[in-house]
Amino acid sequence: MFNIFSKKNISEEKKQRIFFALHVPHEVGLCLLSSIPTNLPVVLYPKENFHITIKFVGEVNDEELVRIKEIAGRLASEMSPFEVTIKDFCIEEERLRATIEPSTALSRLFNGLTDELEALHLGKPQPKHYHPHITIGRPSAAFDPSNFAPDPSCARFSVQELELHQSEPGDDQLGKYTLAASFPLRGGVAHAERYHTIVLPTRAQPDTLVAIFLLKKFGESRFPGIKEAEIDFWQVVPAGETEETLDRQGIILLDLGGGRFDHHGARVKTTASHLVAEYLGVRENAALVKLLTYAERDDFFGKGTISDDPLDRAFGLSALIAALNKSLVKNPGKVVKIVMPMLIAHYNEEVRRTQDLPKEFAEKLQKGEAETFAVKQRGKKLNVVMVTSESGSLAGYLRSQQGGRFDVVAQWLPSGHLNILTRPTKRVDLRSLAALIRVEETTHAGRELEMNVREFSKFGRIKEVPEWYYDPATNSIQNGGLNPKEIPPTKIPKADLKKILELGLAEQMWDPRQ
Secondary structure, three states: OOOOOOOOOHHHOOOEEEEEEEEOOHHHHHHHHHOOOOOOOEEEOOHHHOEEEEEEEEEEOHHHHHHHHHHHHHHHHOOOOEEEEEEEEEEEOOEEEEEEOOOHHHHHHHHHHHHHHHHOOOOOOOOOOOOOEEEEEEEOOOOOHHHOOOOHHHOEEEEOEEEEEEEEOOHHHOOEEEEEEEEEOOOOOOOOOOOOEEEEOOOOOHHHHHHHHHHHHHOOOOOOOHHHOEEEEOOOOOOOOOHHHHHHOOEEEOOOOOOOOOHHHOOOOOOHHHHHHHHHOOOOOHHHHHHHHHHHHHHHHOOOOOOOOHHHHHOOHHHHHHHHHHHOOOOHHHHHHHHHHHHHHHHHHHHHHHHHHHHHHHHHHHHOOEEEEEEEEOOEEEEEEEEEOOOOOHHHHHHOOOOOOOOEEEEEOOOOOEEEEEOHHHOOOOHHHHHHHHHHHHHHOOOOOOOOHHHHOOOEEEOOEEEEEEEOOOOEEEOOOOOOOOOOOOOOOHHHHHHHHHHHHOOOOOOOOO
């Protein structure tokens, strides 16, 4: 008869609660504690508890722990020792923390562990973003940590190994951490003083083109000279050479040789561009999201452009790259030189959209150079923003999901010109506003016109009020556009604009449906 007590129940198997971290040296811990005023309402943790969490794993059994250690050992062997920089103090999740300057090395550790563990269905799932910090203590009352800062003498320290800790309940709800294993950072690849060549196995594809862009844009500090590196094509790695030996010669392999940037041999389905972004610590860069997604979609599914329209597919970037490869069979390096400016332009625009424009708009709101309000047109609410800026991208950003989805954007240029743009999906009727603006323009210009209001609302430009163009294609009213040359700036005062927008959009002066 089977005895249920003859073997240990799987459900009763003892598990360990573990996490990966970096050690904070004893002297750095003391220095951090001495940087905090003694009169603050905070329970400080013992310096022995100080660490930088890299990845919380959760509860694992003995078999899983062995696999996790193998992953950690391999990742650590590929990395060299690096320095960590402490920035400032902050309060997050009801804890006093010392924030850490993000770095390529920290991102590589976090992303590498996250991807490897998730691929093996190990550890606790978590969002793929990482904000390194050292937890200092637990506040018992509110205070502002920006009033003091870490002592500069302990702001930087060296990391020599990755540590695996076991977490257990401790006294005073502080937790008890026991070192379970450590993995020295051995720096598995010897590096050249200067890099001069990037090698691909075949003609350039969207994924490898994105990878080249990433190396040239973000890799200079890691690979000196990479910005000017030439592109070469090998079918196989020369006999007797390896990724390590070629690296010492200043040659980087992409999708070749089974190395760090060869996605064909990766355990997890990935792309060359993803591997490069991870290695350089830029995978979480918001301006790269679309570029990396495009490369992945093209490589995984062969669908760089998703459309049933043959013209869309023919003139999508993937199709154009394929056409270039066919017409430049004997000069594949030229394909890279042609495509690279397009990727640079896309990235620059994404930086504006995800970083520069949000910052600019926030600053303008703070300085009073932007104002938002709402108007109702035929029962539907229109969100309106007035802003002064010479940026050619700001109006588009403000109408986007990320920028607030404003239905109407009235943008003053520094030259005094004014352009009014709308969000296409809202189908704003601008006829009443166009008529009112033209009437106001003639009034402030001292011109007396005997015209019917409907004539003032006509599309295009009317000779009586040449300052304004009503464009039905873009549903905008423009005083010269973004590059006004021969068109004089409007004479309508800025102080009057809000009232004009409210009356015109609400169709209070004239209803074009009548």
